[in-house]
Amino acid sequence: MYVDSHCHLSFPELRSRLDEIRADMAAAGVDRALCICTTLEEFEDVHGLAREHANFWCSVGVHPDTENLAEPTVDDLVGRARRPKVVAIGETGLDYHRLEGRTLDEMAWQRERFRVHIRAARETGLPLVIHTRSAADDTIGILREEAAHGETRGVFHCFTESMATARAALDLGFHISFSGILTFKSAEELRAVARFVPLERCLIETDSPYLAPVPFRGKVNSPAYVPWVAKQVAQLKALAVEDVAEATSRNFERLFLEGRNHSK
Ligand SMILES: [Zn+2]
Numbered sequence: 001m002y003v004d005s006h007c008h009l010s011f012p013e014l015r016s017r018l019d020e021i022r023a024d025m026a027a028a029g030v031d032r033a034l035c036i037c038t039t040l041e042e043f044e045d046v047h048g049l050a051r052e053h054a055n056f057w058c059s060v061g062v063h064p065d066t067e068n069l070a071e072p073t074v075d076d077l078v079g080r081a082r083r084p085k086v087v088a089i090g091e092t093g094l095d096y097h098r099l100e101g102r103t104l105d106e107m108a109w110q111r112e113r114f115r116v117h118i119r120a121a122r123e124t125g126l127p128l129v130i131h132t133r134s135a136a137d138d139t140i141g142i143l144r145e146e147a148a149h150g151e152t153r154g155v156f157h158c159f160t161e162s163m164a165t166a167r168a169a170l171d172l173g174f175h176i177s178f179s180g181i182l183t184f185k186s187a188e189e190l191r192a193v194a195r196f197v198p199l200e201r202c203l204i205e206t207d208s209p210y211l212a213p214v215p216f217r218g219k220v221n222s223p224a225y226v227p228w229v230a231k232q233v234a235q236l237k238a239l240a241v242e243d244v245a246e247a248t249s250r251n252f253e254r255l256f257l258e259g260r261n262h263s264k
Pocket residue numbers: 091131132157158
């Protein structure tokens with residue numbers, strides 16, 4: 001049985017087909033999924049998915065790309081994180097890919113928002129779901145600085161960064177989650193990273209509706225396709241796909257579900 005550790009089932013292209021997607025998941029042996037929140041405005045809907053379905057959980061957070069919507073305070077995040085089935089803070093992090101002419105100085109609001117999420121994670125004891133794009137050094141730098149104020153755990157989701165960043169993330173105690181990108185022809189460097197990351201620190205995800213793995217590349221992604229990511233990880237590590245399914249499911253339970261009373 002597989003777990004999709006990162007999907008956006010509240011996005012319209014998936015939300016409108018939820019029954020069909022749940023049936024596809026069951027048929028593919030994908031028994032659980034973590035529904036990721038990207039705006040405070042979206043939270044009630046994401047949380048509704050987790051409340052209504054025993055095999056869904058959710059996060060609370062505001063994506064670094066979110067602009068012109070509610071800016072979260074630590075209390076906004078902590079209050080929502082205390083609700084049942086909220087098991088993570090995020091997705092949060094830094095994304096300098098779409099600067100739109102702005103300097104890095106002008107992106108200070110993104111770094112401050114990231115720190116707000118890290119403080120909420122410390123306060124609740126929940127793991128962070130980290131999104132980082134074109135901003136690996138600042139992401140690692142802020143996590144290191146904040147680590148001085150108390151331990152945080154979590155995952156670098158949809159990992160596409162270098163080997164050096166993978167090492168730094170692992171050194172900070174974080175997990176690394178691989179998506180369908182791992183199956184793309186051009187992802188040779190990323191496949192080297194996946195060979196390197198110890199299985200006990202690996203998660204798998206779809207990040208659906210985006211980034212469908214080969215052989216579905218270009219189509220609308222869904223949690224039912226996460227076995228294709230597991231298959232690629234298994235191939236790279238010369239393991240049986242069942243072993244990758246079992247290990248990544250166990251890692252998911254340890255990171256998000258155990259030792260918290262939020263998993264009920
Ligand atoms: Zn992301």
